Amino acid sequence: MRAAAQAGQAVRETVSGLPRQFWWLWTSTLINRLGAFVVTFLALYLTVRRGYSPSYAGLVAALYGLGGAGGAMLGGVLADRVGRRRTQLVAQVTAALITAALGFVADPLGIAAGAALLGLASNSSRPALQAMIADLVPGRDRVRAFSLNYWAANIGFGVSAAAAGFIAAEGYVWLFLGDAFTTLLCAVVVFAKAEETLAAPAPRSATEKAPAAVTLRDVLRDRRFMAVVALTFLLSSVTQQGSSTLAIDMGAHGLSARQFGLVAAINGVVIVLLQIPVTRALRGHGSGALLAAGSCLLAWGFGLTVFAGTVGFYALTVFVWTLGEIVHAPAAMSVVASLAPATARGRYQGMYTLSWSAAAFAGPLAGGLTLDHLGRGALWTGCAAVGTAAGAGYYLLLRPRPLPEPTAEPAPSAMSLPS
Numbered sequence: 001m002r003a004a005a006q007a008g009q010a011v012r013e014t015v016s017g018l019p020r021q022f023w024w025l026w027t028s029t030l031i032n033r034l035g036a037f038v039v040t041f042l043a044l045y046l047t048v049r050r051g052y053s054p055s056y057a058g059l060v061a062a063l064y065g066l067g068g069a070g071g072a073m074l075g076g077v078l079a080d081r082v083g084r085r086r087t088q089l090v091a092q093v094t095a096a097l098i099t100a101a102l103g104f105v106a107d108p109l110g111i112a113a114g115a116a117l118l119g120l121a122s123n124s125s126r127p128a129l130q131a132m133i134a135d136l137v138p139g140r141d142r143v144r145a146f147s148l149n150y151w152a153a154n155i156g157f158g159v160s161a162a163a164a165g166f167i168a169a170e171g172y173v174w175l176f177l178g179d180a181f182t183t184l185l186c187a188v189v190v191f192a193k194a195e196e197t198l199a200a201p202a203p204r205s206a207t208e209k210a211p212a213a214v215t216l217r218d219v220l221r222d223r224r225f226m227a228v229v230a231l232t233f234l235l236s237s238v239t240q241q242g243s244s245t246l247a248i249d250m251g252a253h254g255l256s257a258r259q260f261g262l263v264a265a266i267n268g269v270v271i272v273l274l275q276i277p278v279t280r281a282l283r284g285h286g287s288g289a290l291l292a293a294g295s296c297l298l299a300w301g302f303g304l305t306v307f308a309g310t311v312g313f314y315a316l317t318v319f320v321w322t323l324g325e326i327v328h329a330p331a332a333m334s335v336v337a338s339l340a341p342a343t344a345r346g347r348y349q350g351m352y353t354l355s356w357s358a359a360a361f362a363g364p365l366a367g368g369l370t371l372d373h374l375g376r377g378a379l380w381t382g383c384a385a386v387g388t389a390a391g392a393g394y395y396l397l398l399r400p401r402p403l404p405e406p407t408a409e410p411a412p413s414a415m416s417l418p419s
Contacts, residue, residue, distance in 0.1 A: 022133060025136075026148060028190050028194075033154075033155070033156025035183065037164040037176075037178055041175055059112065061115075063112050063115050064115040067118065067123070068119035068122065070123075071121065072126065072354040074120065075087055076128075076131075076351065078090075079347075080346040085190060085195065087128040088190050090124075092190070094121040099180040102114045102115070126349070127347075127353055130333055130345075130353075131198075133146065135198070139338055143330050147275055147329075161268070198343070228397065228398075229352060236360075237363035239325065241302060244363070245371050247264075248368075249305065249376055255311060263311060263315050263318055267325075270318075270319055274326060286398070287335045290327055297320060297323050298328060300388075301324060306377055
């Protein structure tokens with residue numbers, strides 16, 4: 001009973017004090033991810049149901065990622081220019097329509113074009129959502145808020161991944177229609193319950209004009225922020241090995257696709273179970289320290305894979321790097337929000353999202369080439385080295401800076417004393 005009471009208190013402390021609108025956005029994230037069927041099963045649909053080659057399925061996945069990279073930037077700009085709420089609504093409704101249409105398209109060119117457009121529309125809503133959360137939640141609570149939203153996304157994804165297999169058994173078209181329905185329902189929640197949070201820049205005085213809007217060029221000139229983006233790209237390239245070269249490495253040890261699926265599922269289970277308690281345990285720590293710790297856990301978890309050869313050991317490595325993911329992801333989004341001017345949070349979140357989209361292309365490519373030409377030892381020790389370097393970079397970049405000591409004022413001279 002005491003343990004249950006303590007657990008209940010921990011949950012209450014973690015979820016209390018956040019604005020009501022945040023919880024509607026949290027609900028919309030959960031609904032959207034509960035129906036995230038298509039991307040997960042797209043390769044299987046193309047090869048099994050449509051009879052296309054694995055190469056074509058890979059091309060379609062790459063086009064989806066390319067569209068997502070464009071969507072990250074487009075969504076960020078629109079979130080700052082026309083508003084967070086409007087950008088989410090247009091992106092979600094468009095994504096729902098494209099998803100439903102893809103379920104009935106058989107032409108290879110049509111499927112490829114639809115996948116690119118779906119990536120563009122789907123990813124356009126993310127910077128707007130993250131900017132809206134940053135607008136709503138004060139800085140001291142942002143890590144907690146982003147952590148809770150990340151938790152909702154993983155709960156939804158876990159349920160959708162489990163349900164998708166049963167739905168596909170009734171026909172793959174239902175995956176597309178179900179995904180489209182939940183995306184549209186997500187838009188309904190935003191339309192009914194979310195209010196616009198983008199505020200126009202206020203002039204400093206009645207005679208002074210409002211400050212000029214921040215452009216993408218200004219974002220690129222923000223050296224500190226772009227350093228965060230570069231470090232995130234490096235770390236994300238490491239995390240991409242979990243969905244690419246890890247399966248190849250396990251297969252080389254004679255493990256089956258089913259065993260890989262069970263090991264990969266540990267990622268979602270650990271996030272659902274530990275996101276809230278870990279976030280609560282680490283509250284009060286600076287973002288630089290959290291990003292450094294999360295990066296090192298991710299790096300060393302992947303580095304441990306060099307010793308893996310059994311299902312149990314692979315499961316251990318996934319558990320370790322998932323802990324790093326739990327610590328890193330919400331802290332990184334909070335840092336981006338704190339570095340961005342209030343009227344440019346969409347652009348900043350879009351650039352941050354772009355770093356993940358670029359890594360989704362570069363990470364598997366670099367991992368595959370390393371595994372092919374240098375071997376598994378170089379791959380996994382390289383992951384440990386790159387991730388640790390990223391963690392050190394985060395810490396040095398974001399560590400608290402001591403305030404300058406006040407200089408003593410010189411004593412008045414005799415010439416200045418009043419007569």
